[in-house]
Amino acid sequence: MSKDGTLNVPNDPIIPFIEGDGTGRDIWKASVRVFDAAVEKAYGGKRKIVWHEVYAGEKAFTKFNNWLPDQTIEDFKKYLVGIKGPLTTPIGGGIRSLNVALRQLLDLYVCLRPVRWFEGVPSPVKRPQDVDMVIFRENTEDIYAGIEFEAGTPENQKFLSLLKEQFPKAYSKIRFPESSGIGIKPVSKEGTERLVRASIKYAVENKRKSVNLVHKGNIMKFTEGAFRNWGYALAEKEFGDQVYTWDQWERTKEAKGEDAANAEQKAAIAAGKIVIKDSIADITLQQVLTRPTEFDVIATLNLNGDYLSDALAAQVGGIGIAPGGNANYVTGHAIFEATHGTAPKYADKDMVNPSSVILSGEMMFRHMGWNEVSDLIIKGVEGAITAKTVTYDFARLMEGAKQIKCSEFGDAIIKHMG
Ligand SMILES: NC(=O)C1=CN([C@@H]2O[C@H](COP(=O)(O)OP(=O)(O)OC[C@H]3O[C@@H](n4cnc5c(N)ncnc54)[C@H](OP(=O)(O)O)[C@@H]3O)[C@@H](O)[C@H]2O)C=CC1
Numbered sequence: 001m002s003k004d005g006t007l008n009v010p011n012d013p014i015i016p017f018i019e020g021d022g023t024g025r026d027i028w029k030a031s032v033r034v035f036d037a038a039v040e041k042a043y044g045g046k047r048k049i050v051w052h053e054v055y056a057g058e059k060a061f062t063k064f065n066n067w068l069p070d071q072t073i074e075d076f077k078k079y080l081v082g083i084k085g086p087l088t089t090p091i092g093g094g095i096r097s098l099n100v101a102l103r104q105l106l107d108l109y110v111c112l113r114p115v116r117w118f119e120g121v122p123s124p125v126k127r128p129q130d131v132d133m134v135i136f137r138e139n140t141e142d143i144y145a146g147i148e149f150e151a152g153t154p155e156n157q158k159f160l161s162l163l164k165e166q167f168p169k170a171y172s173k174i175r176f177p178e179s180s181g182i183g184i185k186p187v188s189k190e191g192t193e194r195l196v197r198a199s200i201k202y203a204v205e206n207k208r209k210s211v212n213l214v215h216k217g218n219i220m221k222f223t224e225g226a227f228r229n230w231g232y233a234l235a236e237k238e239f240g241d242q243v244y245t246w247d248q249w250e251r252t253k254e255a256k257g258e259d260a261a262n263a264e265q266k267a268a269i270a271a272g273k274i275v276i277k278d279s280i281a282d283i284t285l286q287q288v289l290t291r292p293t294e295f296d297v298i299a300t301l302n303l304n305g306d307y308l309s310d311a312l313a314a315q316v317g318g319i320g321i322a323p324g325g326n327a328n329y330v331t332g333h334a335i336f337e338a339t340h341g342t343a344p345k346y347a348d349k350d351m352v353n354p355s356s357v358i359l360s361g362e363m364m365f366r367h368m369g370w371n372e373v374s375d376l377i378i379k380g381v382e383g384a385i386t387a388k389t390v391t392y393d394f395a396r397l398m399e400g401a402k403q404i405k406c407s408e409f410g411d412a413i414i415k416h417m418g
């Protein structure tokens with residue numbers, strides 16, 4: 001990466017990829033053909049991706065008896081930018097999420113999930129075109145840090161004894177201490193600041209209207225509430241002349257009354273400033289549905305972001321068309337991946353929608369500065385949807401659509417690149 005934060009990309013970059021478990025196998029086959037076709041069409045052979053398979057999940061376990069070989073991490077570190085399919089996480093016991101492990105090992109602190117509607121995609125809401133949000137989900141902290149003590153284990157008992165001795169008041173709040181599993185939720189100032197900084201920078205660069213800090217700070221005051229407070233403070237400290245915060249509005253209201261605060265905000269918006277606001281997570285889940293135009297960029301903690309990204313995807317056609325990327329904006333490391341999981345019931349049926357991985361690839365090419373490739377991918381996806389040749393998830397909700405296979409949807413995208 002160069003000093004100004006842009007990537008130096010050769011004409012034949014090596015890109016590590018993980019095919020993924022379950023439906024990942026079918027999806028990857030369709031996706032890689034779309035990527036190669038778009039690169040060929042954009043650059044006529046002058047540029048080419050050298051795909052380099054790295055292993056994680058079931059394939060890695062079968063091959064190397066190791067769910068996440070060190071070599072995989074080394075290769076993602078070495079080649080900087082990669083892409084992956086979904087990986088299975090057994091619920092309870094066994095291995096903790098490989099997806100989360102990859103993000104933490106590479107310190108990919110932003111999980112970026114844009115949510116936009118493509119013309120013609122079936123949606124359960126009346127105006128899916130109003131949904132144009134970009135989620136910045138903190139990716140390394142919160143309960144995903146994985147500090148948990150299983151009920152009944154010696155570790156759990158040791159932890160509870162410590163709590164009982166050192167923090168008796170806190171301990172007394174645990175309703176059934178003898179049988180409680182315990183989880184710890186770390187949220188730091190640094191972790192919050194780097195995430196919020198990335199979200200505001202994105203909003204400034206892409207001329208967005210607002211950044212909404214979504215939290216549950218009314219209940220979790222020193223984690224989610226602190227996220228809100230640190231977020232506002234960072235916005236004012238580092239982006240003072242480019243933003244107007246609801247914290248500022250509150251201060252003006254206190255000092256000069258509500259009309260003055262409203263006038264100040266109106267003037268700031270008219271001057272092109274980005275409004276930094278906040279909302280509590282539960283009502284946010286209702287309002288993204290009922291008032292989508294009021295939401296633009298969203299910066300939130302790990303678990304809220306996980307819930308929000310699947311919920312929001314539903315409004316624009318579902319999890320089959322929900323891309324994402326995990327990135328560290330300082331080191332330049334990034335791994336792009338779909339929002340969905342391995343959908344095991346559809347594995348190896350050549351049936352599911354490959355759009356989430358394909359659009360994650362679209363984000364990857366843009367991250368690399370290969371915008372011509374990204375534009376062709378978007379054109380192809382739009383064309384395939386407009387022609388109503390779609391996979392089962394869209395076909396079951398679209399009138400007059402022809403249901404095609406996962407691989408055939410890849411072909412349709414390539415055909416519609418023109
Ligand atoms: N980043 C990652 O790798 C992630 C991994 N996971 C893991 O995946 C596994 C399965 O998780 P699960 O909770 O079932 O969630 P999934 O996202 O795998 O699947 C849930 C449902 O979403 C729909 N869906 C998923 N992918 C597609 C697609 N490509 N095209 C169309 N529809 C799709 C299907 O709906 P329908 O039945 O209506 O057709 C499916 O039954 C778990 O082990 C989980 O931990 C989960 C999320 C992310």
Ligand SMILES: O=C(O)CCC(=O)C(=O)O
Pocket residue numbers: 087088089097098099100306339341
């Ligand atoms: O790792 C997993 O199994 C789940 C991850 C997930 O749901 C997500 O990142 O959205």
Ligand SMILES: [Mg+2]
Pocket residue numbers: 306307310339
């Ligand atoms: Mg999720």
